[in-house]
Amino acid sequence: EHQVKVLSPQAFEIGDTSGADFAEYEHGGIALQVKKPQKMSFQSLSEQLQKPDCLTTDFAKLEAPLQTHLAMVALDSFRHAHGCFPKVWSTDDAKTMVDLAKKANEASLEKVSEVDISLVQDLSFTAQGCLAPLAAALGGFLAQEVIKSVSGKFTPLKQ
DSSP, rough: OOOHHHHHHHHOOOOOOSSTTSOOOOOOOOOOOOOOOOOOOOHHHHHHHHHHOOOOOOOTTTHHHHHHHHHHHHHHHHHHHHHHHHTTHHHHHHHHHHHHHHHHHHHHOOOOSSSHHHHHHHHHTTTTTHHHHHHHHHHHHHHHHHHHHHOOOOOOOOO
């Protein structure tokens, strides 16, 4: 087992092989890549709900991941309280969702300056809809992450 230094996509260096443990190099050879297991740890769901570790993709909108998180927490709270998702284009349900999002923001350790009311209302208005292409893409992404996690061959997305 050697520390490998990658020189180019076609070449690598395995370090000092001049010791008594190695035979004289003749030609060719086979190299096997052995990946060492990585220990990954994740926070519990309750810890992530209080202080989410969100992936920032747009540095112009730093609060966007937290706003989305609050909207989804409000949607989950609404579903648990009422047994269903908000009715389509119901302003009463949208007001309830906004109130739930504000309460979730107050309870969160990672607060946003102001809850994005239009985002929460839009989610409330359309929560019962189903977009087949989006569902297919999300299903493919999730299946890929499960395969990565189960096989241990690649590192799953850490979110």
